[in-house]
Amino acid sequence: MSERREEHYGLLRFERGRHYEMPLDLNLRRLAESRRPAILPGHRLCAGCAAPIIVKLASLAFRGPTILVNATGCLEVATTIFPYTSWGVPWIHNAFENAAATASGIEAALKAMKRTGRLGYERVDVVVFAGDGGTFDIGLQALSGMAERGHDVLYILYDNEAYMNTGIQRSGGTPPFAWTTTSPAGRVLPGKMQEKKPIADIMVAHRIPYVATATPAHWADLIRKVRKGLEAEGPAFLHTFSPCDRGWRFDTNITIEICRRAVDTCYFPLWEWVRGKGYLLTDRSLTIARNPRLKKPIKKFVEVQGRFKHLLKPENKHLLKQLQEYVDAVWEDLLERAVNAPR
Ligand SMILES: Cc1ncc(C[n+]2csc(CCOP(=O)(O)OP(=O)(O)O)c2C)c(N)n1
Ligand code: SF4
Numbered sequence: 001m002s003e004r005r006e007e008h009y010g011l012l013r014f015e016r017g018r019h020y021e022m023p024l025d026l027n028l029r030r031l032a033e034s035r036r037p038a039i040l041p042g043h044r045l046c047a048g049c050a051a052p053i054i055v056k057l058a059s060l061a062f063r064g065p066t067i068l069v070n071a072t073g074c075l076e077v078a079t080t081i082f083p084y085t086s087w088g089v090p091w092i093h094n095a096f097e098n099a100a101a102t103a104s105g106i107e108a109a110l111k112a113m114k115r116t117g118r119l120g121y122e123r124v125d126v127v128v129f130a131g132d133g134g135t136f137d138i139g140l141q142a143l144s145g146m147a148e149r150g151h152d153v154l155y156i157l158y159d160n161e162a163y164m165n166t167g168i169q170r171s172g173g174t175p176p177f178a179w180t181t182t183s184p185a186g187r188v189l190p191g192k193m194q195e196k197k198p199i200a201d202i203m204v205a206h207r208i209p210y211v212a213t214a215t216p217a218h219w220a221d222l223i224r225k226v227r228k229g230l231e232a233e234g235p236a237f238l239h240t241f242s243p244c245d246r247g248w249r250f251d252t253n254i255t256i257e258i259c260r261r262a263v264d265t266c267y268f269p270l271w272e273w274v275r276g277k278g279y280l281l282t283d284r285s286l287t288i289a290r291n292p293r294l295k296k297p298i299k300k301f302v303e304v305q306g307r308f309k310h311l312l313k314p315e316n317k318h319l320l321k322q323l324q325e326y327v328d329a330v331w332e333d334l335l336e337r338a339v340n341a342p343r
Contacts, residue, residue, distance in 0.1 A: 008032075008033075008036060009036065009037075009040050009041060009088070010036060010040075010088060011036075011088045011089075012036050012038065012059075012062075012066075012088045012089050014064060014065040014121065016120035016121065017120065017121075018121075019064075019121075019122040020063065020064025020065060020121075020122070020123075021063060021064065022035075022062060022063055022064055024061060024223070024224070024227045025060075026220045026223060026224070028219075031060050035059075035060050036088060037055070037056040037059045037060065037088070038055060038056075038058075038059035038062070038066070038068065038087060038088050038089045039052050039055045039056055039059065039079065039086055039087065039088070040086045040087070040088050041086075042084070042086060043078055043079045043086035044078040044079070044081060045074060045075070045078040045079070046244075046245060046246050046252070047245075047252045048245040048251075048252025048253065048254075048255050049074070049242075049244060049245065049246075049255070050158070050160070050216050050241070050242040050243045050244070050255050050259070051074060051075045051158045051160070051242050052075075053216040053255070054156070054158050054216050054222070054240045054242055055075070055129060055158075057216055057219050057222050057223055057226075058127070058156060058222070058223075058226045058238075059089075060223055061223045061224075061226035061227040061230065062125065062127075062230070063123070063125060063227070063230055063231075064121070064122075064123060064124075064125070065121050065123070065124045065125070066089055066090075066124065066125040066126070066127055067089070067090045067091075067092070067106055067110075067124060067125070067126050067127070068087065068089055068090065068091045068092070068127050068128075068129060069091075069092050069094065069099050069102050069103040069106065069126065069127070069128045069129070070091060070092070070093050070094075070099065070128075070129050070130070071093075071094065071095075071096055071097075071098075071099035071128070071129070071130035071131065071134035071135075071139055072093070072094075072095065072096035072134060072165070073096070073130065073131035073133065073134055073164070073165050074131065074160070074164050074165045074244075075129055075131065075158060076093050077165055080093060092106070096133070096134050096138055096139070097134070097138040097139050097141070097142060098139065098142045099128045099129075099130045099134060099139055099142065099143075099155075100128060100130075100139060100142040100143040100145065100146035100153070100155060101142040101145065101146065103126050103127075103128045103146065103151065103153045103155070104142075104145070104146045104149060104151040104153065106126050107126045107151045107152055107153050108151070110124050110126070125154065125230050126151075126152070126153045126154070127153070127154045127155075127156060127230075128153060128154070128155040128156060129156050129158060130155070130156075130157055130158070131157070131158055131159070131160060131163075131164070131165075132157065132158075132159045132160060132161060132162070132163075132171045132172070132173030132174075132199075133162075133163040133169075133171045133173075135155075135157045135159075135173075135199060136159075136171055136172035136173045136197045136199050137171055137172045140202075143155060143203075143237075144206065146235055147203065147206040147208045147235045147237070148206065150208075150234050150235060151234075151235055152233060152234055152235070153235055153236075154226070154229040154230050154232075154235075154236045154237075154238065155235065155236070155237050155238070156226070156229075156238045156240060157199065157237070157238065157239050157240060158240050158242040159173050159199075159239060159240065159241055159242050160242045160243065160244035160247060160248075161173045161174050161175060161178065161196075161244070161247075161248070162174050162178075162180045162244070162247050164244050164246065164247045167181055168180050168181045168246070168247040169181055169182040170182045170183040170192050172196070172197040172199070173196055173197060173199065174192045174196065175192065175195075175196045175267075175323075176191070176192055176193070176194065176195055176196070176322070176323055176326055177190050177191040177192060177308065177310075177311055177319050177322075177323055178191050178192050178307045178308060179191045179306075179307045179308070179309075179310065180192065180247070180307070185310040186310075190310070190316065190319050191307075191308075191310065191311075195326060198330075199239060200212075200213055200237065200239040200273075203237040203239075204273045204279075206235075207275060208232075208234055208235040208236065208237065208275070209232035209233060209234045209235070209236060209274070209275045210228055210229050210232035210236040210237070210272070210273070210274060210275070211236070211237045211238075211239075211272065211273040212225040212228070212229065212237075212238050212239070212271065212272035212273070212282075213238075213239045213240070213241070213268065213269065213270055213271055213272075214226075214238060214239070214240050214241070214270065215240065215241040215259035215260075215262065215263060215268065215270070216240070216241075216242075216255075216256065216259055217256045217257075217259035217260045217263070218259070218263065218270060218283045218284060220283075221270060221282055221283040222240065225238055225272060225282075226238060228272070228274075241259055241262055241268045243255045243258045243259060243262075247307070248305045248306070248307045249305060249306020249307050249309075250304055250305050250306065254304060257304070258301070258304060258305070260284075261296070261300050261301045261304070262301055263283075263284045263285060263288075264284065264288070264294070264295070264296045264300065265295070265296045265297065265298050265300055265301045265327065266285070266288065266295055266327055266328075266330075266331040267298060267301050267327050269281065269285040269330075269331060269334055270282045270283045270284060270285040270286075271285060271334065271338065277339065278337070278338075278339045279334065279337045279338045279339060280338060280339060280340050281334075281338045281340055281341060286340065289335060289338065289340075289341045289342060290342055295331075297324065298320070298323050298324045298327050299312075299320060299324075302320065302323070311323065
């Protein structure tokens with residue numbers, strides 16, 4: 001590794017006793033030159049995986065000392081193969097179901113240490129990264145408890161829409177008609193039979209200070225939302241869209257294009273919910289709301305992914321139509337709630 005790269009990649013070091021308030025910067029070149037990302041090269045996530053891009057972008061929004069909590073899943077298993085680690089910040093792995101409980105405990109301990117003068121830092125942020133299996137399904141109880149108790153934690157869900165690490169099983173985040181190994185598509189089943197759980201709206205229902213959605217393609221929007229989530233006093237939840245080329249069956253070079261198509265078709269709208277303000281559309285989704293002609297048919301999202309290939313068969317036209325109706329209904333519902341949508 002050249003000296004220049006060594007400077008860029010390494011541990012994020014914070015001296016005890018110093019106050020850190022790293023400014024929010026949205027200039028990519030400056031960020032690339034001046035910031036060390038929290039995730040380091042050499043991890044074993046698949047080429048084309050969106051998860052490390054999300055982590056890298058999120059860490060560009062960090063304010064100072066930060067502790068990461070990682071639920072079991074691809075991001076965890078592929079970054080910490082013993083005796084190595086790809087993490088440049090303090091990082092803890094816990095069981096699949098309790099990332100939010102672990103983060104709650106860390107946040108409570110930090111508070112107690114600060115109160116008794118043992119912390120050594122003005123502030124330490126706590127951030128969770130967890131997959132959809134660990135969030136929509138098995139970790140929901142711990143997440144709900146963390147939200148209800150009001151822990152000052154930013155929880156970032158990377159949603160690759162199935163249990164990928166264990167072999168592409170369907171989760172509560174898998175969309176209707178998607179093929180997975182436990183929702184096979186064929187003569188008997190059309191893929192997953194159920195809708196996607198509205199996880200971000202479920203977090204809004206907890207009335208925590210900040211909830212938002214983001215994709216790595218809309219990178220400035222993502223970085224801004226991570227910073228807002230960190231600055232919110234209390235729990236914050238960020239639902240990020242995380243294409244998985246292995247499970248969704250697409251070429252490794254179109255990850256970002258898939259994110260763009262997800263937003264352009266309104267399959268994955270970009271919004272934030274701020275307590276006291278309500279739902280606000282952001283970035284490309286706000287542009288589409290103002291100019292509905294920009295909204296693309298769901299086929300544009302589906303046609304580049306093998307997990308939906310059965311939907312393109314003539315005999316399954318009705319399924320594609322149903323998927324379009326589902327996406328339209330969720331989008332229309334959001335437009336009605338968004339306070340900045342044109343009336
Ligand atoms: C209690 C428990 N049940 C099952 C498992 C096995 N397991 C490990 S990771 C995983 C899937 C994780 O899926 P997700 O949270 O979506 O993350 P991804 O692997 O997709 O990144 C499962 C089922 C486990 N570790 N613990
Ligand atoms: S299986 Fe999917 S989510 Fe897991 S590392 Fe590979 S691309 Fe990423």
